[in-house]
Amino acid sequence: MTTQSPFSFLEGILQKLPLPQLQLPTWAVHEAQRRVVLLLNHVLMQEPEAMARLTRQKNQVMLVQWRSFNFKLVATPAGLLDLATPEAVADLVMTMTDESPLALAQTALRGDKPAVRIEGDVQLAAEVNWLVEHVRWDIEEDLARVMGDVPAHTLSQMAKTLASTLREFLAKAATFVPGQSAK
Structure with a gap:
């Protein structure tokens, strides 16, 4: 059975809205x-x-x-x-x-x-x-020039953790089947 992302409903609504053409x-x-x-x-x-x-x-x-x-x-x-x-x-x-x-x-x-x-x-x-x-x-290297090595590394690690969390969320959302309990 193919699963559908819960975001597809939102995407369908956004595509059907009569939004003005942004110029x-x-x-x-x-x-x-x-x-x-x-x-x-x-x-x-x-x-x-x-x-x-x-x-x-x-x-x-x-x-x-x-x-x-x-x-x-x-x-x-x-x-x-x-x-x-x-x-x-x-x-x-x-x-x-x-x-x-x-x-x-x-x-x-x-x-x-x-x-x-x-x-x-x-x-x-x-x-x-x-x-x-x-x-x-290498964003971390550029940030280090501006704010120093430690703050740049900390900020970079936080961004990597956030990106990883978002990837995991998207992976779970893509396999989400309505009506089943989450594990």
Whole structure:
């Protein structure tokens, strides 16, 4: 018997609500994208191999899409990323196929990657896949620069415990069968 997540009911209700289409001002979208690029470059600069791989893909344009949101990035000669011009033609298109924000959040909390449809340059796709698999942001190290080693480690451990607890909760919720007692 297949089980259904108790969250599916909530998700169904949210999808049926006639919510107004959120349209952010262009300047706000651009600024948010700039901040994401700064964060991505900060993480990339911690990994020389990642920068070397992006250098080989210089001037290649990647388009990331989810629902009505999209984000064009270009690999720079320095091995970093920058926003691509709106008229730039994408060499690689990555579209997140799951439309549900709740399902994406659950996937992220489980530590899984979202389902993505990839079209375009195979070599660029392989490099992006390598980046996703191997580059990680060491948040604890960045926090330690600001607040010291002990508080950063404590905060990091608390975050890891919270994430682990959420993962366990989601795993139990996914196997929940109404009418059965919890163990």
